Structures are given as structure tokens and as C-alpha cells.
Amino acid sequence: MIDLALLRRDPAAVRAALARRGVDPSDVDALMELDAEHRIRLQYAEELRSEVKGLSRQVAAARKSGDTALAEELQLKSRSLGHDERRANAEAETVADEVRRELLVLPNLPDEEAPDGTSEADNVEVTRWWPGIEDGHDAPEYADFQRVAHWDIGESLGILDFERGARLSGSMFPLFTGWGSRLLRALSAYSLDQHVGVYTEVRPPTLVLTEAMTASGHLPKFVDEAYAVERDGLWAIPTAEVPLTSMHRGETLVESALPLRYCATTPCFRREAGSAGKDTRGLLRVHEFDKTELFAYCTSAQAPGVVADIRGRGEAVLRAFGLQYRVLDLCVGDLGLQNARTFDLEVFAPGVDRWLEVSSVSWYRDYQARRANVRYRPTDGGSPVVAHTVNGSVLGWVRVFAALIETHRQADGSVVVPEVLVRYVGTDRIETKD
């Protein structure tokens, strides 16, 4: 959520920043009015409370001096005042709830440098890479044998089994078998090894409390996107970002420990409720997929550097795999609710002839950390400051898997394993079993 103090101090700036991403200025004004009303009611309730406390002290004094009659008179007075106070407090609390509710769904202020625009068509491509580009080679021409969709490759090599996956969990739950399972495991193992020493590896729980989902911004707005284990009040995480954001929920960190960096590979669960019927084939869009996430709590000054670092790590992995990719600077209209700035990494999958989003590197400013109440104490000794959070996928493995087997498919139908992955996979080539 955004900073209410900022809204009070400079409403025009907040209105303008949010207008860039299509928020109606009157929504902002409505919130300000609610906030003003809350403060008036709060003040009134607190005054009453103060009087009750004063009377109570007088009761104590009267009893001490043995003046029972006076004490009882004061008690009576205080009792009725207490009723008023209770009511005033409840009223103030009701308004406070409304403010909170509005604040939770109000999007983050976009970074000034995020490009203008209203839809994904306005995203700005900032980088494109393919093998050999450094030596002046043109973009690759893909051979016919690379123009085979991964679901066909997967079937012929016996590494993907969508039919049996559906038997287990319904459609859009892929089943990786044999070398496929091995390759998938290799992808995240390789990636995690690249970040050792800089990002602390974590294996968090994948079922989390409502508080964790709210802190990262996935609730309340995206309830329909999440799988819920209602009986136990738990949610299946849509990304490791959720547990990583809440790891330090409610803590006050020390500035010298920042940036505090973590990486984690977890399964990610998404209902894809809004996209029923779209991209249902193969691995393009699935309900459960493995993803490696990099995450950092940092200061506002450190944030841009961390964004660049995570993005660079994502790009490095794609380059090591020899996959063509591009980086998009998301326009304000395509930015996620919580994000101030986002770079998407898209890998090219020649078999399906599409760019696949495999990473989103986002800077949240203090929007998530305020919800999660993660602050740090500045080295110079001032009061605690709300931290900034940055995260990005490195990478979403199921889609990388698709692009990889399509790109590296050979004329004989086998798939060559990228050099860096050979020791993780245990073979340099995946061939038909027989």
C-alpha cells in the first residue's frame, strides 16, 4: 500500500502518478475524505478516553481518602462516559477499516521512468539477444526441425505426458517423465548454483497463511487466482515471492544487513481463472510450475542496482542456455498492482513461434514492505524506515523447458542439452528411447 502520509502531504502528486496508470482521481479524493473523517472520529474517541482515565484516577484517590460517596458518584459519571467512548471508538474503527480496505486495493505509484502506455502493446523492448550476436551474426533462422511444438517433441521423446498429467489433476497440470523430469530439475539446480554466496538459498513452505498472501499483495484483490486449502485456512503460493516477502514480516532490520537477499525454487500454483481457454496447449500456461525466485529487501537507494542485478542474472542464464530472448520495460498500463517498475524477460520458442514470458523483475518500492511491516533502522540512528522490496524470477522453468527443447531440437529429432547443463542432466543429448 502507498504511504498515507504522502497522500496527505502531496495529494496532487499521488493523483497525477496514479492517473498515469488509469486510476480515477476521484478515487484518490474519496480516500482522502475517508481519512479525514477517520481522524476526526479518532480524536473525539481519544478525548473521551482521556476523560474516563482522568475520572478513574479520581476514583482511586477518593477511595484512598475514604470518601466512598464521591467515588461512587464519579464511577457513575465515568460509566456513562465509557459508553460514549466505546461507541465513538467503534465508529472510528469502522471508518479506519474502510480506509484500510481502499488502501489495500489502491495500486502502487509507478516509477517516473516507467514508460507511458495503456496496454502490453505499449511496452518498450530494451534488449534483444541471440547466440552469436556479439560476433555480428544476424538473428537466427530456425530450421524446419526446430519448428516443432514442444508437446510433440515431448511426446516423441517420452519426456512429457499431458494425458496422464490430466488423469492426476485435470488439464494444465503437466507431467514430466524420464529425461524430462531430469532436465526440469537440472534447470533450477543450475540456476540456484549461480546465485550461491550472494543470495541465501531458502526452501520455504508452499502453503501459507492469509497474512502472507496479503502482505505480498496477492490478496485480497486476486483471490480467484489462488488455490485455497480452506479447511486449514492456507493458500497455495502462486510464487516464492509470497513466503520470501513474509519471511521478515513485522521485523525491524538493521541497515547494515541490507540488501538482504534470498533465492528459492518452489512450485507455483495458479488457477488462471481469468484466462480459461487461452494457451491451453502444452506448457504455455499451466496450473503448477517450478520457478526460481530472487528476492531482496533493500533501501530505496539500493533498489535500482538490485533490479539490474536480478535482471542480469536472468539474462545470463538464458544466454548460457543459448536461447534467444528479449527484455521489455513494462508501460504503466501493464504494470502489476504492486509494482513501480517491471522488466519482463521473454524467451523465444521457435516451435510455437512465440515469445514466452519467463521472468518479471519488479521493484515494489515500499508498497509490499509497508503491508508486511518490514522496516530497517538507519545506520545514522534515525527512526525505522519502511524497506523496499525487489524480486524477479530466474526463471520460470516450465516455459524455459518448452523454448529449450524447441530451440535445441536436431534434424534427427533429438534434443541437445546445453553445455552448462550436461553435468546436471547427466547426458548431452536426449534421444528417443528406442
Next chain:
RNA sequence: GGAGGGAUGCGAGAGUGGCCGAAUCGGACGGUCUCGAAAACCGUUGUACCUUCUGGGUACCGUGGGUUCGAAUCCCACUCCCUCCGCCA
């Protein structure tokens, strides 16, 4: 799942209805002393919110309710931690 014990400020730990936002000790920070340091002594040391702001007020003693003129203290529910038993990868 069963039985018992516990949760208080940075840490340890007192407080069982009325100046308790909280004793005491320790830590940290500042100062006195010293050539310097140690020791000793003195002082400071939570967070959030409201405000008519050199000030005033409110909340917070695991969480949420309740009793009371008044709750860290009494009552109820829940959560987490520890010990033991059962079950289990």
C-alpha cells in the same frame, strides 16, 4: 491426537486490579575520570497514531473478545514455543 508448563521492552527477568509504558540486572550509546584503556560513577536507551505542537493526548506486556469507574494483572477463546506420551516420512 493426549497431559503439563510457558509467552512482558534489545536480552534476562519482576510485577496478580489504581500515577505500571512498566522494577532490577545485563547490553548498547553518550559523558565524567585517564596519556589512552579498563574499572567506577552519572545520564540516555521501544513502536505506532492523533494534535490547537518549544507542548498535549491515545494505543500497544503472544492474538482476539469479555468483566470493571479503572486491566500487564480477573474471565473466555485462539496462536505459538518447551517437556512428556501416542502416531509418523
